[in-house]
Amino acid sequence: MSDGTKRLRNLLLTLGVGAIVAVALALVGGTGGAKLNDSLALFAIWGIAAVSLNLINGTTGILSLGHHGFMLVGGYVTALLILPEDARQRISSSARSEMTPFTLGLSVEGWFDALGLHVLTTPETLWVRFLIALFFGGLVAMAFGLIVGIPSLRLKGDYLAIVTFGFGEIIRLTASTSLFKPFTNGALGYSGVPSDFGKSLWWTFALLALTLFVMTKLKYSSHGRALQAIREDEIAAEAMGIGLARHKVMAFALSAFFAGVAGGLWVSYLSAARLDFFLFFLTFFFLVAISVGGTGSYTGVLLGVAVVVFVQQYGDPLERTYSLATWFGLIGVLILAAGIGAGLYRRDRRMRPVWHPLVLGLIGIGAATLLVAIVGQNWAMFDGTFQAFGMRRILLAVLLIVIMAVRPEGIMGRAEFSWAWLLRERKDQPSDEERAQDAWLSGSEMDKEKERARARSDDPLPRSLTEEESPGAHPLLERGTKPKSDGGRRRKRGDDEGSS
Amino acid sequence: MAMLSVRHLNKSFGGLQAITNLSFDVEPGEIVSVIGPNGAGKTTLFNLITGVYTPSSGDVLLEDRSVVGKRPNEIVDLGIARTFQNLRLFTNLSVLDNVLIPQHHKLKLPWWKSVLRTPGYRRAEAEMHEKGLEKLAFFGPRLMSFRLHQPVYVLSYANRRRTEMARAMATEAKVLLLDEPSAGMNPKETKEITQIIRRMRDEAGYTILLVEHKMGLVGEISDRVVVLDYGRKIAEGSYEQVVNDPTVLEAYLGKRAADQDEGLDGPGGGAAGSDASAGDAGEERAPQ
Numbered sequence: 146m147s148d149g150t151k152r153l154r155n156l157l158l159t160l161g162v163g164a165i166v167a168v169a170l171a172l173v174g175g176t177g178g179a180k181l182n183d184s185l186a187l188f189a190i191w192g193i194a195a196v197s198l199n200l201i202n203g204t205t206g207i208l209s210l211g212h213h214g215f216m217l218v219g220g221y222v223t224a225l226l227i228l229p230e231d232a233r234q235r236i237s238s239s240a241r242s243e244m245t246p247f248t249l250g251l252s253v254e255g256w257f258d259a260l261g262l263h264v265l266t267t268p269e270t271l272w273v274r275f276l277i278a279l280f281f282g283g284l285v286a287m288a289f290g291l292i293v294g295i296p297s298l299r300l301k302g303d304y305l306a307i308v309t310f311g312f313g314e315i316i317r318l319t320a321s322t323s324l325f326k327p328f329t330n331g332a333l334g335y336s337g338v339p340s341d342f343g344k345s346l347w348w349t350f351a352l353l354a355l356t357l358f359v360m361t362k363l364k365y366s367s368h369g370r371a372l373q374a375i376r377e378d379e380i381a382a383e384a385m386g387i388g389l390a391r392h393k394v395m396a397f398a399l400s401a402f403f404a405g406v407a408g409g410l411w412v413s414y415l416s417a418a419r420l421d422f423f424l425f426f427l428t429f430f431f432l433v434a435i436s437v438g439g440t441g442s443y444t445g446v447l448l449g450v451a452v453v454v455f456v457q458q459y460g461d462p463l464e465r466t467y468s469l470a471t472w473f474g475l476i477g478v479l480i481l482a483a484g485i486g487a488g489l490y491r492r493d494r495r496m497r498p499v500w501h502p503l504v505l506g507l508i509g510i511g512a513a514t515l516l517v518a519i520v521g522q523n524w525a526m527f528d529g530t531f532q533a534f535g536m537r538r539i540l541l542a543v544l545l546i547v548i549m550a551v552r553p554e555g556i557m558g559r560a561e562f563s564w565a566w567l568l569r570e571r572k573d574q575p576s577d578e579e580r581a582q583d584a585w586l587s588g589s590e591m592d593k594e595k596e597r598a599r600a601r602s603d604d605p606l607p608r609s610l611t612e613e614e615s616p617g618a619h620p621l622l623e624r625g626t627k628p629k630s631d632g633g634r635r636r637k638r639g640d641d642e643g644s645s
Numbered sequence: 646m647a648m649l650s651v652r653h654l655n656k657s658f659g660g661l662q663a664i665t666n667l668s669f670d671v672e673p674g675e676i677v678s679v680i681g682p683n684g685a686g687k688t689t690l691f692n693l694i695t696g697v698y699t700p701s702s703g704d705v706l707l708e709d710r711s712v713v714g715k716r717p718n719e720i721v722d723l724g725i726a727r728t729f730q731n732l733r734l735f736t737n738l739s740v741l742d743n744v745l746i747p748q749h750h751k752l753k754l755p756w757w758k759s760v761l762r763t764p765g766y767r768r769a770e771a772e773m774h775e776k777g778l779e780k781l782a783f784f785g786p787r788l789m790s791f792r793l794h795q796p797v798y799v800l801s802y803a804n805r806r807r808t809e810m811a812r813a814m815a816t817e818a819k820v821l822l823l824d825e826p827s828a829g830m831n832p833k834e835t836k837e838i839t840q841i842i843r844r845m846r847d848e849a850g851y852t853i854l855l856v857e858h859k860m861g862l863v864g865e866i867s868d869r870v871v872v873l874d875y876g877r878k879i880a881e882g883s884y885e886q887v888v889n890d891p892t893v894l895e896a897y898l899g900k901r902a903a904d905q906d907e908g909l910d911g912p913g914g915g916a917a918g919s920d921a922s923a924g925d926a927g928e929e930r931a932p933q
Binding site: 359362363366367368369370371373374377378380381382383384385386387388389395399559572573574575576579582 | 695697716717718719721722726727729733734735736737738739742745746747748749750751752756759760761762766769770773786790791792793794795796812813816
C-alpha cells in the first residue's frame with residue numbers, strides 16, 4: 146500500500162470510529178441515565194484539561210503544577226460572560242454582592258445588544274454566546290499562561306515546578322482579594338451558569354476532539370518535534386537552533402488556552418463558579434491521569450482520565466459505612482493481593498526465587514487477616530462501624546505508587562495509539578535483505594581480517610574480541626536487554642506463556 | 646576573510662583560568678584540529694564558540710561578525726553547529742526526527758500552520774525530509790531504510806556518533822565543530838569517519854573545527870593543528886610541524902616522542918567509549 150492510500154484508510158477508520166462513538170454518545174445521552182451522562186461529560190472536560198497539561202508535562206517535559214489556576218481564570222471569565230440576566234439581578238440585589246455595575250455589565254449578550262445583533266441575543270442562540278465566552282475564557286487564561294511562562298523560563302526542573310505551583314495558588318488566592326472581587330464576586334462566586342453545555346456530551350466531546358486534534362497534530366509537526374527535543378535534552382535542543390524561550394512560552398500559552406476552555410466547561414458542568422471548585426486536587430487528578438496513562442502520550446492520558454473519572458464517579462461504595470470486620474477483611478484482601486502481585490511481578494521480571502520469603506510472608510499475613518475477619522465476625526473487637534472518607538483519592542494515590550513502581554513510563558509510555566500500530570505495520574523492522582546488508586556493513590570485512598590474523602598467529606584471538614565489534618548491529622539482539630523497549634518484554638511474556 | 650576567528654579569548658571559572666589569550670583563525674573550507682591533553686580547554690573552547698559559555702574577554706567572529714553574547718540557538722542560525730563529546734542525541738526520538746529537529750530553526754511558519762498542515766507547511770516538511778535523508782546518506786546506507794524509524798536508543802555507539810554528525814550537518818551551518826567524532830569507534834570505523842569528514846569538506850563545503858585524540862585521524866585530515874595546554878595555545882601549524890615541536894612533545898607527548906604516530910588514544914573518550922578503545926588496541930596489535 147502506498148502512503149497515500151494508507152493515509153486515506155486511516156482517515157476513513159478514524160471517521161468510522163468517530164461515527165460509532167457519536168452514535169454511542171447519542172444513545173447514552175438519550176437513555177443512559179443522568180449519572181452515566183455526567184460521568185462521560187466529566188471525562189471529556191477533564192480530558193481536555195489533562196491533554197492540555199500533557200502538552201507541557203509530557204511533550205515539552207516541564208513539570209507544571211499550576212493548571213488549576215488557568216482553569217480558574219477560564220472558568221470565571223466564561224461564567225461572567227455567559228451569566229444570564231436573572232442571575233445578574235440576583236447578585237446585584239444581594240447585600241453581600243462584591244460586584245460593580247461595570248463588571249456586572251460584562252456579558253456577551255450585552256455586547257450583541259449594543260451592536261444591534263438581536264438575532265444573537267435570543268435563548269436559541271445561547272450556544273453562539275457560550276462559544277464566544279469560552280473563547281474569551283481561553284484567551285484570558287492564555288494571557289495568564291504567558292505571565293506565568295515568561296518569568297519561569299530561567300528556571301528548570303523542580304524549581305520551575307514549584308514556581309508554577311506557586312502561581313496556580315496565587316491566581317486562586319488573589320481571585321478573592323479586593324482587587325479582583327468585583328470580577329469574581331469574592332467567595333460567593335456566581336450561580337446560575339447555564340449547564341446546557343458542560344453537561345452536553347456533544348459539546349464536551351466535540352471540544353475534546355478539537356483539543357486532541359490540535360495536540361496530536363502539533364506533536365507530530367516540526368514545532369512538536371522541537372518541543373520534544375527540549376524534553377529530551379535542553380542543551381542539545383538549543384545547540385540545534387531551537388529557541389528555548391519561544392517554544393516553552395508557546396507550549397505554556399497553548400496549554401493555558403485549552404485549560405481555560407476546560408475551565409469554562411467545568412463551571413457550566415457545575416452550573417456555578419466558586420473558588421473551591423478550582424483547588425489543587427484538579428491538577429493532582431490530571432497528573433495522576435498523565436502518569437497512569439503515559440507521559441507524553443495523548444491517548445494514554447485519555448486512558449488515565451478514564452481511570453480517574455471512573456474511580457471518582459463510581460468509587461462511592463468505598464466511602465460508605467461498613468462494619469469493622471469488613472474493613473479488616475478488606476485489608477487482608479489488599480495484603481493478599483499485594484503478595485500475589487509481587488510474586489507475579491517477580492516472575493515477569495525473571496527474579497529468583499519467584500516466591501521469596503517476604504512475598505510468602507505477605508501472602509500469609511493477608512490470608513491470616515482475611516481468615517480472622519471471616520471467622521471472628523462477631524467478636525467483640527469488631528464491634529462498631531467505620532467510614533473511610535477520602536478513600537477514592539487514597540485509591541488514586543496508591544494506583545499512582547503502583548504504576549510508578551511497576552511501569553514508570555505509564556501504560557502507553559510515549560507511544561500513541563495509531564492504526565498502523567493496531568494493524569502491526571512497523572517501519573522500524575528490517576526486511577531480510579536489509580538485515581543481510583546491515584550485517585555486511587557492520588563487520589564482515591573485519592571478520593575477514595580477523596580470520597587472516599587468526600590463521601597467521603598461533604593462538605587465536607579471544608572470542609570476546611571477535612564478537613565485540615557488532616554490538617547493536619541487529620536491533621533484535623538488543624531488544625531483550627533494553628528496559629525501554631516494550632516489544633521485547635511483551636514478546637518474552639508471550640514466550641513464558643507458550644512454554645508453561 | 647577568515648570563516649571563524651578567535652581573538653584573544655579568555656575564560657575563567659572562579660580562580661581557574663580555563664582559556665588564556667587564545668587566538669587563531671579558520672579559513673573557509675579548512676579542517677583545523679584542536680589537540681591537547683585532557684583538561685587543556687578544548688571542550689571549553691567549543692562551549693565558548695557555540696555560546697554555551699560567555700567568554701570573560703575576547704571575541705569570536707564568524708565571517709567578521711561577533712557571535713559573543715548570543716544564545717546558542719542564535720549562533721546556530723548564524724552558521725555554527727556542533728556535536729558533543731559525550732553524545733547528546735534526542736534518544737527517545739527516531740533517527741529521522743533527530744535530523745529533522747535541527748532544521749526547525751529555518752522553518753519560519755507559525756505553529757498553527759503546522760497544526761493545520763497547510764500546503765506551505767507540507768512543502769517545508771517534505772523539503773526537510775529530503776535534506777535530512779541527504780545528510781544521513783553521507784554515512785552510507787546504514788542509517789537509511791528501517792533505521793530511520795528506530796529510536797536512537799537502540800542504535801550502536803558508532804551509529805549514534807554518525808547520527809549526531811548528520812544532525813549537526815542538518816542545521817545547514819557553515820562551520821561544524823566536531824568534538825571527538827571518532828571516540829568509541831574501531832579502526833575500520835575511524836577510517837571511515839576520516840573519509841566522511843573529508844567528504845563533508847570537499848563535497849558539502851563545510852568548514853570544520855575538530856577536537857580529537859586519535860593522532861592518526863588528526864594527521865590524516867587536518868590542514869592545520871592548534872595545540873592547547875592549560876588553556877594556552879602552545880603551537881600551531883601543520884601536523885608535521887606541530888608534532889615535532891619540542892614544546893608540544895614536552896607538554897603533550899611527554900618524553901616518549903617516538904610513539905607519536907601510534908594513535909594516542911587518550912582516556913578522554915568517556916565511559917561508553919572505553920570498551921571500544923580497549924578493542925581498538927587489540928585490533929591494532931593483532932596483524933603485526
